[in-house]
Amino acid sequence: MRFKIAILFLLLTSQLIAKEIFVSPSGNDRGNGTQANPFASFSRALAEVKKFAGKETVTVWFQEGSYYLDQTMVLGSEHSGTSTNPVIFSALPGANVTIKGSQRLENLDWREHKDGIWVTAVPGGLAFDQLFINNDRQVRARFPNYDYENPQRGGKGYQQVTGGTDRRYDSWFSYDLQQFSTNTWNNPETGIVHAFQSHNWGNMQYRIKEVDREEHKVYLGEGGFQLQRSYGIGGKEDKASWFFIDNIFEELDVPGEWYLDTKANLLYYYPSPSLTLTEATFEVPVLKDLIQLKGSKESPVKHIQLKGFNFTQSTYTFMENYEPVARGDWAIHRGGAVFMEGAENCxxxxxxxxxxxxxxxxxxxxxxxNKVQACKFVHTGESAVCFVGSPSAVRFYQTWDDSEIDGKDWNTMRENMDLEPGPKTPDYPKNCTVENSIMHDFGDVGKQVAGVYISMSHKINVAHNTIYNCPRAGICINDGTWGGHIIEHNDIWETVRETGEHGPFNSWGRERQWKGSRGTDEHFIKEYTKLDAIDPVILRNNRIANYRKSISAGNWTIDLDDGSSYFEIYNNLNLGSTIKLRDGMARKVYNNITVSAVPLGWHVWPKESEDEIYKNIFVISGAVPGKESPTDNFIRPVALPTETKWSTHYNNNLYWNINHPEDFLMTENKNWESWQQEGYDLNSVVADPGFVDPLNGNYQVSEESPALKLGFKNFPMDKFGHQMTRMVPFGGEFSEKVTVQLLADDRGGQGAKIYYTRDGSEPTINSLQYTDAIQLQNTTAIKARTFDSKGTPIGFTNEAKFQKVEEVVYPSWFQTLINGKYEGNKSKTPSPAVELEVNGALLVNIADDPDLIDATGGYNYGCYIKMLNKEKAKMWLKAKLDKDWVIQQVNNNKVERISDLQEYLKRFAGQTVQIIAVRDYKSKVFEVQFP
Known part of the structure; x- marks a missing residue:
């Protein structure tokens, strides 16, 4: 008994013993680190922590101000805490503490250069790639000039190439002489090309080798490693790669631009008329990673907390080392403002x-x-949060670069491969979490990015995050190793803004079971699937939306791409697009709601895939952007098996086609009766689901809804996204008036209050206090923040703009939903995909059909064989050129469109020709006898 009392006493006293260390911008590293005599630097505090870490709770308090790091802060196992005595680095409550990976440029002697440009000397050897003036990032001299109104691909800040090698690693691309810069570039080798891949899956950077003005070509040097896949810079006309070039001195021609002459150590800047150079603060990044928590699995760094900091101003990484990541499309740089390796419980x-x-x-x-909690990520050069394991942990590891760049044969590599299940080593993230966070407007430089990226990891939890305004995915799972992730209560919209063939949630699963992309026994080894996907991935209670009027039909809300297997998908609200399941095994899709003009995308499933589709509400509404005709079918299958049923559990779903309540199709060629005769949806119904209030975001169904009788269950509509200070609705357009509600940060506690402003200023306890819903009748920007009962701010300021317009134009799917009928598509209408029968083969210009591009392996030119008439298509069938192949060459002549193929039929009439066709990342030569 005495022993127990003694142990209890020791436990209690250990909680009471705590070391506090204080740091202040006005402190002194020769001080003792007390509140009265604080240290001045992070590094000095870190040295002090080692004396007490693991022995007692240590809290390092940072007083308000900016802290410049002259080196990356590396926290090792010697800084570790324990579960009862953690080591905490924290801003003082309410203090605005900024950790900067930059240094200030002091005592600058500015002198006028010419044409509005000023110049000053900077310290020798200081090579920086960004310039911040009064905390605002400036634009490095570039062509075309930065488009502040539309900085995205397609804006005035980009041009399109007229040609290129279109193969990584690119050696050149050509430009339009009429549009390209006419300035003479004396040192073009300083320039960096930022170019989108021709297939638009991401972008790359290259150093310029030289510019040939006579050939209208830019020759390229180092670069192109920032993503995988063979496609590079190229394409033609509207499919051509977009690019800009920066770091060219002669392009310094508008206010806000700068250029660093590293040889002469001179900084050139073109200030705006309102800026006084001698009064401004100039800062330049010097560090890539600001803080590293770095241990090993044998000696991990443990129980360290970083709380309340603003991390900013690190260097670009796009020309650093990148590595291809498995057979996802990504390459990554292993680095971050906070980098963690060999860390536990941090x-x-x-x-x-x-x-x-x-x-x-x-x-x-x-x-x-480890956990990332209640954080905010804005204007990061690449992704917000990444979890990436080591290839050494994967029993059989392949990349696209192995095949497409290094020329290795995947099948040869598979010989004698390890067939043990699960990871080989523990060198990967497991049981880690990112929750209650905000991620928006990231991917400033890299475009193959995500709010949350997961690769070679196990049991990652992604919950209650709000992710929007990004160039590619909100959440991306790069591979099927090793599953067990839970993706829940996230709110994702306005994604895939600068890339294509992707989804707000995207996954790949190209592991040991995946030999190709057709889902056939030849390409997919079912019994291998669970060797790597050892636990199912759960997607539940997420709202994933496409609100844009011009969004691509290939932009799926939930995009399970090549090989993605063992997913459980339920209680998800899909708006503006829908779910895609490509080749994979055992996906359970139930109790979801989809409202969209885009049909469900079921692509190349294996026979007996074990997929299950039940108790969902599927609503077709409006027209696919770019099409005048409203959608009539619920499913668009591509190359699904015909000899077996797609699924043995496809039932109890509710269908409602607002465009065609009675004369709809289930697939492109099956009506409801034919569909049921094949054994699907025998207990399903066609009926209006009876959404409660979709105009205000409530897609629950009423008590009388027939969906409930089928087993569908309502799920909450007010728990999506972060639970910090929130606005409902979150900005947007209105015509007459709008009612705005503010919701307090859940952590505010009893007595918490929300203060807000309507003039763009930061809210304080002296701002307007929120007591009731706000009525707006004019364009207004609201900023709001929660404060606890002591007046201490909690979380981040939330801000949104409410724009008054004469008429709110909704996307076709939403307008049709609230009208209850289709009344036309107000979005831009390009030409539909051309279809034409040629010698018994029904062909499609694949470039015009995003679904087909996505389903066949990303091929964006050629003639897709949609169907073959057995009587008329004998020349194709004799050559064994089957449907779903894409014809791209005839006798080494490129086939862009059906018209090209028709021309070659005439040119080579009566001859046996060699046709190159592609399908599922493979090409094949067929010998065809032309009539």
């Missing part, structure tokens, strides 16, 4: 990550039970 909370050159938080290789 926490990053209430931190903002803004204007960083690379990733926000990166967990690399061995990590366990």
């Amino acid at each position: 926490l990053v909370a209430d931190c903002s990550f803004e204007y960083l050159g690379g990733n926000g938080v990166f967990m690399s290789n061995y990590n366990r039970d």
Whole structure:
């Protein structure tokens, strides 16, 4: 008994013993670190922590101000805490503490250069890739000039190439002489090309080797490693790669631009008339990673917390080392403002990550039970949060670069491969979490990015995050190793803004079971699937939406791409697009709602895939952007098996086609009766689901809804996204008036209050206090923040703009839904995909059909064989050229469109020709006898 009392006493006293260390911008590293005599630097505090870490709770308090790091802060196992005595680095409550990976440029002697440009000397050897003036990132001299109104691909800040090698690694591309810069570039080798891949899956950077003005070509040097796949810079006309070039001195021609002459150590800047150079603060990034928590699996760094910091101003990473990541499309740089490797039970909370050159938080290789919580990520150069294991942990590891760049044969590599299940080593993130965070407007430089990226990891939890305004995915799972992830209560919209053939949620599963992309026994080895996908991935209670009027039909809300297997998908609200399941095994899709003009995308399933589709509400509404005709079919299958049923559990679903309530189709050629005769949806119904209030975001169904009788269950509509200070609705357009509700941060506690402003200023306890819903009748920008009962701010300021317009134009799917009928598509209408029968083969210009591009392996030119008439198509069938192949060459002549093929039929009439066709990442030569 005495022993127990003694142990209890020791436990209690250990909680009471706590070491506090204080840091202040006005402190002194020769001080003692007390509140009265604080240290001045992070590094000095870090040295002090080692004396007490693991022995007692240590809290390092940072007073308000900016802290410049002259080197990356590396926290090792010697800084570790324990579960009862953690080591905490924290801003003082309410203090605005900024950690900068930059240094200030002091005592600058500006002198006028010419044409509005000023110049000053900077310290020798200081090579920087960004310039911040008064905390605002400036634009490095570039062509075309930065488009502030539309900085995205397609804006005035980009041009399109007229040709290129279109193969990584690219050696050149050509430009339009009439549009390209006429300035003479004396040192073009300083320039960096930022170009989108021709297939538009991401972008790359290259150093310029030289510019040939006579040939209208830019020759390229180092670069192109920032993503995978063979496609590079190229394409023609509207399919051509978009690009800009920066770091060219002669392009310094508008206010806000700068250029660093590293040889002469001179900084050139074109100030705006309102800026006084001698009064401005100039800062330049010098560090890639700001803080590293770095241990090993044998000696991990443990129980360290980073709380309340603003991380900013790190260097770009796009010309650093990148590595291809499995057979996802990605390559990554292992780095981040906070980089974690060999870490356990560590926490990053209430931190903002803004204007960083690379990733926000990166967990690399061995990590366990770490958490990112209540953070904000804005204007990061690449992704917000990444979890990436080591290839050494994967029993059989292949990349696209193995095949497409290094020329290795995937099948040869598979010989004698390890067939043991699960990971080989523990060098990967497991049981880690990112929750209650905000991620928007990231991917400033890299475009193959995500709010949350997961690769070679196990049991990652992604919950209650709000993700929007990004160039590619909101959440991306790169591979099927090793599953067990839970993706829940996230709110994702306005994604895939600068790329294509993707979804707000995207996954790949190209592991040991995946030999190709057809789902056939030849390409997909079912019994291997669970060797890597050892636990199912759960997607539940997410709202994933496409609200844009011009969005691509290939932009799926939930995009399970090549090989993605063992997913359980339920209680998800899909708006504006829908779910795609490509070749994979055992996907359970139930109790979801989809409202969209885009039909369900069931592509190349294996025979007996074990997929299950039940108790869902599927609503077709409006027209696909770019099409005048409203959608009539619920499913668009591509190359699904015909000799077996698609699924043995496809039932109890509710269908409602607002466009065609009675004369709809289930697939492109089956009506409801034919569909049921094949054994599907025998207990399903066609009826209006009876949504409660979709105009205000409530897609629950009424008590009388027939969906409930089928087993569908309502799920909450007010728990999507972060639970910090929130606005309902979150900005947008209105015509007469709009009612705005503000919701307090859940952590505010009893007595919490919300203060807000309507003039763009930051809210304080002296601002307007929120007591009741706000009525707006004019364009207004609202900023709101929660304060606890002591007046201490909690979380981040939430801000949104409400724009008054004469008429709100909704996307076709939403307008049709609220009208209850289709009344036309107000979005831009390009030409529909051309279909034409040629010698018994029904062909489609694949470039005009995003679904087909996506389903066949990403081929964006050629003639897709949609159907073959057995009587008329003998010449194709004799050559064994079957449907779903894409014809791209005839006798080494490129086939862009059906008209090209028709021309070659005439040119080579009566001859046996060689046709190159592609399908599922493979090409094949067929010998065809032309009539």
